Amino acid sequence: MDNSVTITDVIAHPMTQRLPTPTLTSWGTYDRVSSVLVEVRSSAGITGVGETLARFAPKAYCDLIETALKPRLIGQPAASIGAHWNNMRRALSGRAGGILIEAIAGVDIALWDIHGQRTGLPIATLLGGVGRSTVDVYAASVNWGSDAQAEAELERYIAAGFVQIKIKIGSDVAASCARIELMRKSAGDSVALCVDANWAYDLEGACKVGDALTANGYVWFEEPLPPEDEDGYRALHARCKTPLAAGESNFVTAQARPLIEERTLSVLQPDVARSGGITETRRMVDFAAAHGVAYAPHIGMCGIVCETASVHLAAAMPNFRIMECETDGSAFKSGIADLPPGSVRQRNSKVDVPDRPGLGLSIDWSAVAALHPDL
Amino acid sequence: MTSDPPRTDHIESVTAYPPIQTLPQPTRTSWGTYDSISIVMVQVRTAQGHVGAGEVLARFAPSAYCELIDTALAPRLIGQDPSEIFTLWASMRRALSGRAGGMLVECIAGVDIALWDIRGKAKSLPLHALLADSALLDVPVYAASINWAGDDAARSQVDDFKAAGFDRIKVKIGRSPSDAAKRAALVRKWAGDDVTLYADANWAYALDEAQYVGQALKDTGFAWFEEPLDPDDEAGYEALAQRLEVPLAAGESNYTAAQADRLVRSATISFLQPNITRAGGVSETWRAIQTGQQYGVPYAAHVGMSGIVCETAAVHLAAAAGGEAQVECAMTANRFKSEIATLRPGYLRAQAGKLDIPVGPGLGLEIDWDAVRALGKT
Numbered sequence: 001m002d003n004s005v006t007i008t009d010v011i012a013h014p015m016t017q018r019l020p021t022p023t024l025t026s027w028g029t030y031d032r033v034s035s036v037l038v039e040v041r042s043s044a045g046i047t048g049v050g051e052t053l054a055r056f057a058p059k060a061y062c063d064l065i066e067t068a069l070k071p072r073l074i075g076q077p078a079a080s081i082g083a084h085w086n087n088m089r090r091a092l093s094g095r096a097g098g099i100l101i102e103a104i105a106g107v108d109i110a111l112w113d114i115h116g117q118r119t120g121l122p123i124a125t126l127l128g129g130v131g132r133s134t135v136d137v138y139a140a141s142v143n144w145g146s147d148a149q150a151e152a153e154l155e156r157y158i159a160a161g162f163v164q165i166k167i168k169i170g171s172d173v174a175a176s177c178a179r180i181e182l183m184r185k186s187a188g189d190s191v192a193l194c195v196d197a198n199w200a201y202d203l204e205g206a207c208k209v210g211d212a213l214t215a216n217g218y219v220w221f222e223e224p225l226p227p228e229d230e231d232g233y234r235a236l237h238a239r240c241k242t243p244l245a246a247g248e249s250n251f252v253t254a255q256a257r258p259l260i261e262e263r264t265l266s267v268l269q270p271d272v273a274r275s276g277g278i279t280e281t282r283r284m285v286d287f288a289a290a291h292g293v294a295y296a297p298h299i300g301m302c303g304i305v306c307e308t309a310s311v312h313l314a315a316a317m318p319n320f321r322i323m324e325c326e327t328d329g330s331a332f333k334s335g336i337a338d339l340p341p342g343s344v345r346q347r348n349s350k351v352d353v354p355d356r357p358g359l360g361l362s363i364d365w366s367a368v369a370a371l372h373p374d375l
Numbered sequence: 376m377t378s379d380p381p382r383t384d385h386i387e388s389v390t391a392y393p394p395i396q397t398l399p400q401p402t403r404t405s406w407g408t409y410d411s412i413s414i415v416m417v418q419v420r421t422a423q424g425h426v427g428a429g430e431v432l433a434r435f436a437p438s439a440y441c442e443l444i445d446t447a448l449a450p451r452l453i454g455q456d457p458s459e460i461f462t463l464w465a466s467m468r469r470a471l472s473g474r475a476g477g478m479l480v481e482c483i484a485g486v487d488i489a490l491w492d493i494r495g496k497a498k499s500l501p502l503h504a505l506l507a508d509s510a511l512l513d514v515p516v517y518a519a520s521i522n523w524a525g526d527d528a529a530r531s532q533v534d535d536f537k538a539a540g541f542d543r544i545k546v547k548i549g550r551s552p553s554d555a556a557k558r559a560a561l562v563r564k565w566a567g568d569d570v571t572l573y574a575d576a577n578w579a580y581a582l583d584e585a586q587y588v589g590q591a592l593k594d595t596g597f598a599w600f601e602e603p604l605d606p607d608d609e610a611g612y613e614a615l616a617q618r619l620e621v622p623l624a625a626g627e628s629n630y631t632a633a634q635a636d637r638l639v640r641s642a643t644i645s646f647l648q649p650n651i652t653r654a655g656g657v658s659e660t661w662r663a664i665q666t667g668q669q670y671g672v673p674y675a676a677h678v679g680m681s682g683i684v685c686e687t688a689a690v691h692l693a694a695a696a697g698g699e700a701q702v703e704c705a706m707t708a709n710r711f712k713s714e715i716a717t718l719r720p721g722y723l724r725a726q727a728g729k730l731d732i733p734v735g736p737g738l739g740l741e742i743d744w745d746a747v748r749a750l751g752k753t
Binding site: 028091227251 | 439472607634
């Protein structure tokens with residue numbers, strides 16, 4: 001183990017933006033969202049960057065990172081990533097979950113970025129996986145708006161060459177079923193469709209929506225119920241032929257475990273910026289692979305660092321199926337790095353895997369500073 | 376329940392304070408050594424002049440908790456009816472997505488306790504009477520804890536706790552497993568057979584080690600084995616319960632009632648130990664207590680290094696729960712208990728292993744907010 005490169009500083013950068021168009025989900029309407037970038041500096045002069053999922057209260061996340069995590073890292077060998085993960089997890093007691101694990105995610109991704117730059121290898125290669133040079137992506141999302149708006153979004157995604165498209169559905173069961181049918185009619189049979197419900201339904205409503213999905217040949221039904229309602233997912237799986245997908249609400253492997261083990265879920269969708277970074281996300285994706293469950297990275301409103309870390313995981317993990325390509329035009333995805341976002345890079349529903357060392361991107365820190373929430 | 380207060384009242388302000396203290400003596404557990412700790416105190420004021428006090432479990436990084444309350448929770452509360460506690464709970468839970476847990480739920484706990492304090496004051500009823508009829512005047516408490524330190528220090532703690540009238544004592548155990556087994560036998564010898572002993576491992580062991588220690592605890596007549604494993608290792612707890620006769624206890628690591636569900640329903644744990652300032656406050660902790668009661672698993676409130684609001688709210692919940700419910704009486708001098716309220720801490724009030732239930736409205740104590748602010752500046 002090479003311990004000569006040590007961590008010299010950990011800086012958390014809060015970012016807030018007004019969304020160009022508000023994102024409507026059954027969870028709520030987002031018109032202003034935040035994220036946090038974590039900058040880790042090392043004695044070799046190498047700086048790594050990670051991202052922490054922090055939709056709101058980003059300064060609380062930054063305070064936690066700099067108060068509770070940074071003292072556990074300064075002076076430590078940058079390459080001992082697993083040891084740092086365990087140590088950071090002990091910054092607060094209680095079951096693993098919440099803001100702490102999201103904060104750890106940001107640091108963890110930055111440490112992998114340093115590790116890659118140090119060794120001259122892309123993270124995908126460091127992960128020792130199956131060596132994809134491109135990854136399949138699907139368009140996200142057709143928003144929960146009017147029919148006309150939804151049809152226009154669908155057409156735009158089809159024209160852009162996407163082979164799979166995600167449709168957001170909402171809490172009204174009848175309206176959701178109508179939308180499911182309309183999107184299938186408009187898309188034709190050559191495009192794969194999936195839906196995301198963002199916890200919209202109770203069990204009976206989810207069963208009805210599930211019937212509509214099955215009748216219209218959808219490939220997955222994402223987060224129909226609140227993530228803690230595991231018995232609900234089991235009951236729905238018994239009554240719904242469309243495969244179930246979930247995982248963006250998980251922080252650690254222990255939370256993903258029950259529904260994977262019993263094959264209630266067919267698709268696991270961790271967000272690397274929430275679920276403990278590359279270290280923990282890889283653990284849960286490997287666990288899913290051992291049980292025949294596919295990996296479909298969640299990106300949502302996260303930024304370019306989350307997306308790029310996910311591209312590396314997607315390139316490496318054998319059970320990777322398809323990755324979310326968020327087309328929201330977010331300032332966290334374009335304009336803060338020298339790598340264009342997946343929505344710009346995608347061709348024929350594929351995104352290239354960066355081949356530079358580490359994450360394979362450089363951050364424009366002045367652009368990040370311009371997104372500071374106090375401005 | 377009596378009728379709700381007039382609906383004209385609304386929440387005017389929500390303020391979070393981050394008191395910090397250096398412990399007079401460091402607390403040593405297998406988790407780590409604590410020499411400086413914090414909590415967050417939440418003050419909720421209403422238009423009708425009610426002031427409620429709540430507490431957030433926030434051992435470290437208290438300013439991060441305050442920022443979260445100020446930024447993400449307060450805007451969901453200002454102007455709302457303080458009596459709509461369940462509605463406000465659900466709204467606060469939606470401040471962040473992801474599974475319920477972590478700092479968000481700890482912050483919700485602080486607000487929730489303050490709202491229940493206000494409800495009690497508005498109705499002129501003590502908190503426990505808002506939850507259930509109870510004729511109790513006091514609740515059983517146990518002394519916590521014999522530290523995981525040298526034998527001499529441990530022995531004098533046993534003597535002190537017995538002299539203070541406690542007939543239930545908790546012992547911290549850690550690594551190695553054989554040292555833990557020796558400590559269990561020694562404490563039993565020092566305490567005698569008339570004292571009920573509990574052991575708390577703070578996640579110290581792997582499954583096979585826990586089996587070894589648990590056998591030693593059974594042999595020395597311990598009444599529970601607390602948090603032997605990582606709280607997320609539920610399959611491990613289930614396996615351990617199959618291998619051991621000593622009852623298992625857990626729950627202080629839970630944030631929600633749902634997280635208690637599996638081990639309660641599978642009869643894996645025999646005592647449920649939520650900390651009210653972590654597990655979502657009065658509303659959510661009461662739900663967890665009721666789940667436990669349905670399955671014959673009594674409430675054994677965790678207090679630990681928390682402050683006077685945590686301890687006092689736990690006494691009210693134990694009073695309302697009745698039956699075998701009991702409360703941890705942390706014996707370490709603690710400025711969050713002794714310096715910020717009119718009510719004296721349990722470690723000074725306890726008599727013959729019982730703690731009186733405050734009779735005033737709400738929590739039954741008044742917070743000295745100047746003292747709270749002063750501790751935030753140290």
